[in-house]
Amino acid sequence: MTDDPRPSAVDGLPLASLVPGASGVLTGVTLDSRRVRPGDLYVGLPGASTHGARFADAAAAAGALAVLTDAEGASLAAGSGLPVAVVEDPRVAMADVAATVYGRPGDRVELFGVTGTNGKTSTVFLLDAALTALGRTVATIGTIGYRLAGAPVESSRSTITTPESPDLQALLGVLVEGGADTVAMEVSSHALALHRADGMVFDAAAFTMLGQDHLEFHHTMEEYFSAKAKLFTGGRTRAAVVNTADDWGRRLAAMVAAEGAATLVTTLGEDADYRVRWAEPLPAGGSRVLLDHPGGEVEFTLSMLGEFNVANAVTALALIGATGGDVRAAARGLADAHVPGRMQRVDLGEGRPHVVVDFAHTPQAVAAALNALPATGRRIAVLGAGGDRDPSKRGPMGRAAARGADVVIVTDDNPRSEVPGTIRASVLEGARGRGAEVVDGGDRRSAIARALAMAGPDDWVAVLGKGHETGQDVGGTVSPFDDVAVVRELGGQ
Numbered sequence: 001m002t003d004d005p006r007p008s009a010v011d012g013l014p015l016a017s018l019v020p021g022a023s024g025v026l027t028g029v030t031l032d033s034r035r036v037r038p039g040d041l042y043v044g045l046p047g048a049s050t051h052g053a054r055f056a057d058a059a060a061a062a063g064a065l066a067v068l069t070d071a072e073g074a075s076l077a078a079g080s081g082l083p084v085a086v087v088e089d090p091r092v093a094m095a096d097v098a099a100t101v102y103g104r105p106g107d108r109v110e111l112f113g114v115t116g117t118n119g120k121t122s123t124v125f126l127l128d129a130a131l132t133a134l135g136r137t138v139a140t141i142g143t144i145g146y147r148l149a150g151a152p153v154e155s156s157r158s159t160i161t162t163p164e165s166p167d168l169q170a171l172l173g174v175l176v177e178g179g180a181d182t183v184a185m186e187v188s189s190h191a192l193a194l195h196r197a198d199g200m201v202f203d204a205a206a207f208t209m210l211g212q213d214h215l216e217f218h219h220t221m222e223e224y225f226s227a228k229a230k231l232f233t234g235g236r237t238r239a240a241v242v243n244t245a246d247d248w249g250r251r252l253a254a255m256v257a258a259e260g261a262a263t264l265v266t267t268l269g270e271d272a273d274y275r276v277r278w279a280e281p282l283p284a285g286g287s288r289v290l291l292d293h294p295g296g297e298v299e300f301t302l303s304m305l306g307e308f309n310v311a312n313a314v315t316a317l318a319l320i321g322a323t324g325g326d327v328r329a330a331a332r333g334l335a336d337a338h339v340p341g342r343m344q345r346v347d348l349g350e351g352r353p354h355v356v357v358d359f360a361h362t363p364q365a366v367a368a369a370l371n372a373l374p375a376t377g378r379r380i381a382v383l384g385a386g387g388d389r390d391p392s393k394r395g396p397m398g399r400a401a402a403r404g405a406d407v408v409i410v411t412d413d414n415p416r417s418e419v420p421g422t423i424r425a426s427v428l429e430g431a432r433g434r435g436a437e438v439v440d441g442g443d444r445r446s447a448i449a450r451a452l453a454m455a456g457p458d459d460w461v462a463v464l465g466k467g468h469e470t471g472q473d474v475g476g477t478v479s480p481f482d483d484v485a486v487v488r489e490l491g492g493q
């Protein structure tokens with residue numbers, strides 16, 4: 001198994017500052033007893049299935065020096081023989097201790113954060129390309145993993161968009177040691193709600209948009225919005241880049257302005273600081289864009305399909321402008337930027353249909369992705385919805401697909417612990433009766449085969465929902481599955 005990356009040099013923290021009278025210096029922090037290293041603080045957190053403090057014995061055996069936990073965890077950890085620090089919210093304390101132990105690596109780089117329901121990964125990749133054009137050594141942290149100067153940084157946690165604070169602080173330390181001068185990271189709403197990025201001050205943070213997702217975790221859109229808004233208030237960022245094209249963004253901009261803690265930079269809305277004067281599609285796909293911004297006009301090209309990628313590019317440039325960077329030079333870096341599994345073209349050769357693999361897994365993203373396809377032939381959408389995730393987005397995803405495509409083939413997308421056919425039924429119900437031809441395509445391979453078999457040379461097949469993913473989770477067993485590879489295999493003739 002890949003180890004969690006840790007920096008070789010740390011500041012450490014005298015244990016006595018957490019547990020008065022205790023001796024020793026903490027040199028690491030972990031919240032998983034199976035990953036404790038000698039000298040660590042073990043944080044016993046309450047979880048969905050168990051309480052981490054139950055594993056204090058195992059943590060002690062692995063060399064932990066102390067336990068940090070909540071009131072419930074105190075009694076569970078008592079038998080471990082380790083000193084126990086009890087706090088009301090161990091996640092808040094954990095973030096602070098982790099930042100201190102690892103020497104606040106976030107302060108030693110220019111730090112950019114991106115939040116929003118859709119567009120975080122894409123914006124971070126575009127930001128990486130634009131900053132690299134300015135000669136920066138850029139590290140990225142997000143859904144597709146962690147990278148330094150374009151090369152992957154291996155981690156056992158690399159499937160988590162925003163790592164838990166001990167992993168995040170250690171990773172930042174490794175990135176700084178590796179020479180990063182700039183970090184661009186996705187900050188998920190889970191991360192904000194769970195204090196994963198506490199103890200860091202961003203130089204600039206951006207809000208892409210808000211749409212329906214993750215209501216199984218945040219319960220209401222209001223609660224979801226509040227989690228996102230945390231990134232822009234309370235001194236967590238010096239500059240706030242907010243897309244004011246929709247009501248949520250306008251509300252956020254008003255909150256930031258009222259608080260007055262961060263410099264507000266608006267994008268895309270009427271009278272925004274960064275506005276697209278015009279954007280025209282390029283024959284080979286992508287766009288040519290004229291951007292108005294406080295420093296003047298900038299013309300640039302983008303090879304990624306979709307108006308929303310123009311929006312993501314503008315967000316990336318606004319983040320750079322908000323920190324005093326050269327927007328014009330940065331924009332040159334966008335021309336060839338691509339994001340794995342985001343509006344990714346799969347070329348099947350002459351006379352074969354056009355195929356796009358995309359990560360659209362919310363109603364808004366499905367609509368945006370289908371709307372981005374050039375108007376030749378029919379649009380054939382292949383999609384499903386994830387198991388153990390917000391069930392209320394399934395019908396709306398089907399509806400968005402039926403509105404945006406001529407044919408909707410409903411299939412599986414990581415059913416996880418749920419019955420695949422039941423998830424498909426909800427998506428099918430949303431899709432039916434809206435004028436599109438709607439088909440239950442069964443498993444994902446069969447559904448992709450069906451789409452490719454029915455598509456003519458002018459048609460567009462959009463395989464949505466899994467993007468860069470390389471596995472399909474059915475009943476907790478993950479089997480290899482890569483949409484791009486399957487399309488190539490089945491589409492070759």
Ligand SMILES: CC(=O)N[C@H]1[C@@H](OP(=O)(O)OP(=O)(O)OC[C@H]2O[C@@H](n3ccc(=O)[nH]c3=O)[C@H](O)[C@@H]2O)O[C@H](CO)[C@@H](O)[C@@H]1O[C@H](C)C(=O)N[C@@H](C)C(=O)N[C@H](CCC(=O)O)C(=O)O
Nearest residue numbers: 031032033045047048049050051052055160161162188190
């Ligand atoms: C579903 C969920 O929210 N899980 C989170 C939760 O795990 P849990 O409640 O299932 O934990 P548990 O199994 O009850 O165990 C409780 C504690 O005991 C510890 N433990 C457990 C067993 C053991 O042998 N030793 C041990 O130390 C665990 O590390 C844990 O801290 O507590 C863990 C930390 O303690 C989190 O890392 C974990 O997030 C997991 C990784 C996760 O996937 N979360 C998703 C929902 C997530 O964070 N997604 C966002 C959004 C992505 C997006 O943009 O859409 C992300 O940023 O990735």
Ligand SMILES: Nc1ncnc2c1ncn2[C@@H]1O[C@H](COP(=O)(O)OP(=O)(O)OP(=O)(O)O)[C@@H](O)[C@H]1O
Nearest residue numbers: 117118119120121122143308358359360365368369
């Ligand atoms: N600015 C945007 N507005 C609306 N939809 C978008 C935008 N950017 C991307 N999308 C759509 O959302 C999908 C996911 O994009 P991306 O991976 O960049 O988002 P994300 O916020 O990182 O998602 P996740 O939280 O799942 O990691 C894309 O494949 C595309 O279909």
Ligand SMILES: N[C@H](CCC[C@H](N)C(=O)O)C(=O)O
Nearest residue numbers: 361385386389413414465466
């Ligand atoms: N970050 C999102 C990704 C969803 C991707 C989709 N393929 C699914 O499995 O639902 C989530 O974990 O909800």
Ligand SMILES: [Mg+2]
Nearest residue numbers: 120121143186
């Ligand atoms: Mg992402």
